[in-house]
Amino acid sequence: MIKLLLALILTLPAGAAFAALSDADRTLIAECTANIDPAKKQLSPETADRCIKGLNAGSPALVSRYAEEDPEAAAELIGYNNALLDLKKTVVKQDGVPLAQAMARLLEKSDCSLCDLNLGPRPELTFDWIGNYASARSEVLKKGVRTWDALGDIRTASLSSKDYGKNKAGWNSQPIIERYFALGRWAAAETLKLDAASKVAGAKINAAALAGILREDLKVIGDEASLATLDGIVARAGIKEEAPKPTAADQKGKDLAGAQDRLSAITPDGQQDYLASAFDNAAAGKGGVPVPKPGAAAVKPVATKPGTAITPVKMTAAEEKALGEAMLRMEKGKPAGYLADVMAQTDAGKRTNAFYADPKYAKAGSNKLDFGFVREEGVFGYWNPDDKQIRINSEVAEEFAAKRGLTVPQMMKDKAAMKDFALYVSPTMVHEAEHQNQTARAIDGGYDFKKYTVGSDDPYTRAKENLSNKWSSEHMIEYCSKNGGATCFAKFHEMHADNADKFMQGGLDALDTLKAPLYPRIDSLQGGAAREFKAAQSSAAYLKTLQEKNRTNPAGMTAQDKKDLADYGALMNTRFKWYTSIYRESEEAEAAALAFRKKYGTAGLGLSMPAL
Amino acid sequence: MLNLIMALALSAAGPAPAQDAAGQAYTEGNYFTVTVPAGWVKKDEGLGLSDGEKKVFGSEFFGPAAGKFAARISVHYYAPGNLLHPTPEKFIKLHSKPALGANLNGKVFGKVAKGKAGNYYAKVFERKTFEYDPPESLHPAKIHIYEKFHVVPVKHGFYVLRYYAPMDLAKTNLRHYEALVASFKALTR
Numbered sequence: 001m002i003k004l005l006l007a008l009i010l011t012l013p014a015g016a017a018f019a020a021l022s023d024a025d026r027t028l029i030a031e032c033t034a035n036i037d038p039a040k041k042q043l044s045p046e047t048a049d050r051c052i053k054g055l056n057a058g059s060p061a062l063v064s065r066y067a068e069e070d071p072e073a074a075a076e077l078i079g080y081n082n083a084l085l086d087l088k089k090t091v092v093k094q095d096g097v098p099l100a101q102a103m104a105r106l107l108e109k110s111d112c113s114l115c116d117l118n119l120g121p122r123p124e125l126t127f128d129w130i131g132n133y134a135s136a137r138s139e140v141l142k143k144g145v146r147t148w149d150a151l152g153d154i155r156t157a158s159l160s161s162k163d164y165g166k167n168k169a170g171w172n173s174q175p176i177i178e179r180y181f182a183l184g185r186w187a188a189a190e191t192l193k194l195d196a197a198s199k200v201a202g203a204k205i206n207a208a209a210l211a212g213i214l215r216e217d218l219k220v221i222g223d224e225a226s227l228a229t230l231d232g233i234v235a236r237a238g239i240k241e242e243a244p245k246p247t248a249a250d251q252k253g254k255d256l257a258g259a260q261d262r263l264s265a266i267t268p269d270g271q272q273d274y275l276a277s278a279f280d281n282a283a284a285g286k287g288g289v290p291v292p293k294p295g296a297a298a299v300k301p302v303a304t305k306p307g308t309a310i311t312p313v314k315m316t317a318a319e320e321k322a323l324g325e326a327m328l329r330m331e332k333g334k335p336a337g338y339l340a341d342v343m344a345q346t347d348a349g350k351r352t353n354a355f356y357a358d359p360k361y362a363k364a365g366s367n368k369l370d371f372g373f374v375r376e377e378g379v380f381g382y383w384n385p386d387d388k389q390i391r392i393n394s395e396v397a398e399e400f401a402a403k404r405g406l407t408v409p410q411m412m413k414d415k416a417a418m419k420d421f422a423l424y425v426s427p428t429m430v431h432e433a434e435h436q437n438q439t440a441r442a443i444d445g446g447y448d449f450k451k452y453t454v455g456s457d458d459p460y461t462r463a464k465e466n467l468s469n470k471w472s473s474e475h476m477i478e479y480c481s482k483n484g485g486a487t488c489f490a491k492f493h494e495m496h497a498d499n500a501d502k503f504m505q506g507g508l509d510a511l512d513t514l515k516a517p518l519y520p521r522i523d524s525l526q527g528g529a530a531r532e533f534k535a536a537q538s539s540a541a542y543l544k545t546l547q548e549k550n551r552t553n554p555a556g557m558t559a560q561d562k563k564d565l566a567d568y569g570a571l572m573n574t575r576f577k578w579y580t581s582i583y584r585e586s587e588e589a590e591a592a593a594l595a596f597r598k599k600y601g602t603a604g605l606g607l608s609m610p611a612l
Numbered sequence: 613m614l615n616l617i618m619a620l621a622l623s624a625a626g627p628a629p630a631q632d633a634a635g636q637a638y639t640e641g642n643y644f645t646v647t648v649p650a651g652w653v654k655k656d657e658g659l660g661l662s663d664g665e666k667k668v669f670g671s672e673f674f675g676p677a678a679g680k681f682a683a684r685i686s687v688h689y690y691a692p693g694n695l696l697h698p699t700p701e702k703f704i705k706l707h708s709k710p711a712l713g714a715n716l717n718g719k720v721f722g723k724v725a726k727g728k729a730g731n732y733y734a735k736v737f738e739r740k741t742f743e744y745d746p747p748e749s750l751h752p753a754k755i756h757i758y759e760k761f762h763v764v765p766v767k768h769g770f771y772v773l774r775y776y777a778p779m780d781l782a783k784t785n786l787r788h789y790e791a792l793v794a795s796f797k798a799l800t801r
Contacts, residue, residue: 092682096678490716504712518744
């Protein structure tokens, strides 16, 4: 049974608080309701888009007013229409393993909204829908989810043999990611067979196509041992290996080399990202597109302090602690240290400092500063919502110091180096602190409904990531406008500076569009809404029953009924409040970002654009 | 409001649009028409400010993808007073050279040349940029991206046609972009 702690605060306003629904409101609601009725066979993403916009219009938003009248129906309207938008976006934008992961995320979790619309849990149930609304992506999807009919004759003939005993129905009943692993196991077994055959004296092997297919399946699961065996076979038998025969999907677009499609070390839930080192295979000019002649000279990295670069020296735990405290700590209720000083030079950074000093959040215990360094190979930094910590990877400090010919302890004695290092990590601090701030705002605003299950939080969607990127970009741009202009950006990691560059080009929307494909594991706001309102359906239905009883038979309401009416009202209210708040926040953030960009894009020091 | 000329294309509950090799005609309100390559799909969702609030009207179409990255073509009309780019010159300046004023990561920018989009004079340029993957990693891979722009000034505002593709898909799909550019017709001038 869910425990509700803030029932009094969060309870829906009494009946007359919201304006009644107009005829136009009811027409839109009817249209949106029809769109998500599987029996009516619409399920249109275009209609869903119109519904989402319409349901969020007004103040309070139409969905909030409708929720007061019928919370169950309102939850379904928001959840299912968002789910349809999310499905189309997922299918349109991705391919290969990222698409498979995303489809597994949408269809194979317990809170699958699309399943209620007969579009899951097996991806094959979406094929007709894709044919209607994104037909051009049908073959891409079929191949991406490794449906039986898209495996190709070589695979299906072998898998159907008595050695494997597979058939279409059985194959398609498997979870999506398991299909990749099943193909990997099949490929490993076939590689062993091929290896044995290739060692028979005088054997001639005609396995060019098979070898290419085996390699594709082995690469995806990262079976390096079998790949080495396959290399040996190919060399020994002189096989001129063929790439897997193109399917219809391939004809529409060429896959990147296999490294981008690796499932190595990825669980079916997609809990880990790919190794960065596996990706950098799209060499310049590889696609044969004419390479533009340089029109702007590259800027050399900012010269570091004298000192020959050394191999990075690992910090001890004590040194990690000391560096963390030197960079950022609380003194007299305010952030202090090199990082606090850097952040104090920009509005975004001041906002970060002010957050940790805010007594309102301190009272709620939601702004405790826990900053430090820890070895977390490969990452730059992160916010850990479970432990309420912001951490920078120790390697970041070790490599930064080493480029100056220093160890971290030596760097800590060099004030200039420490200032530069604080600047270097400041976009990450501003970015991650915004995540902590988001949770604090959710608690303060009363929409941290995840507190009922996983501790105070609201759902993590890409809308949160956008806000964090906004603040970190603004921090860099303002800092550099005051400290040297364009060349100052070389003091940041080029990945961070590139975010600022994209932000200046097109604002927050453009930055999101460009960065969205990089987060296949994170729900969009649409996906998050679909998931959260699906999870709340039984609560919404129970609330509706209680509301009906309260209206028609108030004398029959027991004490428990009355308590549940308040508690479940609060539970649903937090969800609607979360959804409408985040939706509105995204609009406000974009407007603020455009205003910032206008200020610094036309008049900012070092960033002014001369007229043509 | 968006308006599809081909009634079947993307209509509610409608069957799949009949796509011939030449693509399908697409009209964006009173702003422009283009022929979208067969098999390319329009993006529906959007957060943040509406087109009307930004005074930027247009659409983005997704083509073949390679892993996380899809080839895309977008066409937008920037009305006078829009919140993004006040003039075509400033748009060009911001996109044909490093937006921050310094080329920090080896991007390559082509020269701005004269060209045409449909029957309209355009400023044309291309560039090679990057995406960093995984995000927020210490040593992210740089995914090479090819982009090409056609900027069409009109009396009231300007249009931008943009092609974006990961390098491995860029050459294959460039012809689709060029065909769309050739089909471009401005409805607001």
